[in-house]
Amino acid sequence: IKKGEFISIVGPSGCGKSTLFKVITGLLTEYTGKVWIEENIVKDKVISYLPQKDLLLPWKTLYENATIPLEIGGIKKEQWEDIITPLIKEFGLSGFEKRYPHELSGGMRQRGGLLRSFLIDSDLMLLDEPFGALDALTRSSMQEWLLKIWNKYNHSILFITHDIEEAIYLSDRIYIMSPRPGKFLDELDIKFPRPRKKDIILSQKFLKYKGKILEKLR
Structure with a gap:
């Protein structure tokens, strides 16, 4: 992930998206291999993390x-x-x-x-389905608000969502995960200019991105 980049992770329930965040933050320690961020192992790095429930x-x-x-x-x-x-x-x-x-x-x-x-x-924020429990109108306004905050402060964001349209609208890149045991199936670059407007969700280009992700998840 590059500085100031917005990356989303999509995949079916139970594929390990939230587990991945727990590994990155160091909350889960029983795994093989190492996680590095900016040349530091995660246990030496403070990460900003918002789980599904605001806590x-x-x-x-x-x-x-x-x-x-x-x-x-x-x-x-x-x-x-x-x-x-x-x-x-x-x-x-x-x-x-x-x-x-x-x-x-x-x-x-x-x-x-x-x-x-x-x-x-922390320059890196991990957001685990922060808008998942919100109604459609509130969710839409929160997406626009999040982009405004992100554009101003230039944090790098890793974002988990089940909503494919949300992922496309928000992200620079999307990683697609397989069912359990979770593996990364594909990486998709989202080539819409910023700042983004909501009407991009009606474009053919947007629908092509959505179709490609759905095809990978089938």
Whole structure:
């Protein structure tokens, strides 16, 4: 993965997509071989990881949840507000700082989870189906919002999704995995210019990409 690149991984349920993320982050240690990122073995590298469930701590407010990476990272408490406040606005969470997770909509919770992941000092973000539980309209707006944030801050993103159209719309490249035991079947370069507009999903080129992925997954 290149710096600032957006890569998606698609494949059937149970093929090992989430397991791959656990290996990359070092959460899973029982495997053969080694995983290297920027010439460092993963156990020596901090990775920003948002699992399928946002894992916001229910007894902490949105703002308090956002402070966790800063506290772990050794950032002085008097600096937290200056770091978090601009990002609260950037992530569309203004006015929700004192809300608890159960008081937030699904989309707002995911923004909160992404904010906390973003505050981890890492150039690589792993996002495991972050929009999978959202309704279609919220999901669509969150996709556009994620691209806006990604374009501005230039993080490298590995993104797991079951939604082929989502993968094509968001990604520079897509890796296609086989059923269990999971192997990579193909790599697909997505050649749409950026910034992208939603109307590309109606284009013949988009449909050809979708058809190619579906053919590989059959």
